Amino acid sequence: MSTILSINNKLLSFRGRMSIGDENGEQLYDATGQFALFNPTWILxxxxxxxxTVKRKMWPFWSLMWDIHSSIGDFQVKRKLFSWSRIYYVIGGKYDGAIIEGNFWDLKFSVTHQKKTIASAKGKILSIRDTHSIEVYDDESDSEIFTTIMMVVLQLDRRDESNNSE
Known part of the structure; x- marks a missing residue:
């Protein structure tokens, strides 16, 4: 049986806040950014x-990487540069080799590990806040946590990218 999650990015929050709920609107997870001038640590x-905890690595500058320390293990997420769509690779931990791939408009994502789709996400085109519905296909609780962490990373990457373009 699959689980449906929904992530909301509250754009007007001072420090930043994301809430992740179930299909009934009940909040399951909460991600908040700690106050920092350059590189905040996000706590899920x-x-x-x-x-x-999710923190973007400031070095090396030529690649986008995040360090994740979690209850399911520590790992890194690296974004592939020079691609038409967003592609992320997981390095280390239980989900080593997992690939997160989005479409050109950042509205759909899939999370795969060992050729098995763990989850997929669909965003809403017109909404006041960034909202994605995530379907987690794997019943294992670690898969839900991993998918939630990855969606926080994707939201942070989008936020950093839009802040840099302004």
Whole structure:
């Protein structure tokens, strides 16, 4: 049985906040950015219990990487540069080799590991906030946590990119 998650990026929040809920609108996860001038650490919680931290690596400058420390293990996420669509690779941890691939308009994403689709996401074209519905196909709780972490990384990457273009 699959699980449907929904992530909302509250654009007007001072520090930044993302909430991830189920299909009934009940909040399951909450991601908040700690105040920092350049590179905040984001904390992902489930029912007020910290399950992960996400921080963009400032070095090396020629690639986009994030360090993740989580309840399912530590790993890195690297974005492939010079691609028409967003492609991310997971390095290390339980999901080593996982690929997260989006479409040109950043509205759809799929998360695959060992040729198995773990989750897919669809965004809404016209909405006041960034909202994505995520269907997690794998029943394992680690897959839900991993997918949630990856969606936070994707949202942070989009936010950084839009801030840099302004």
């Amino acid at each position: 919680r489930k029912r007020n219990q910290q399950i992960a």
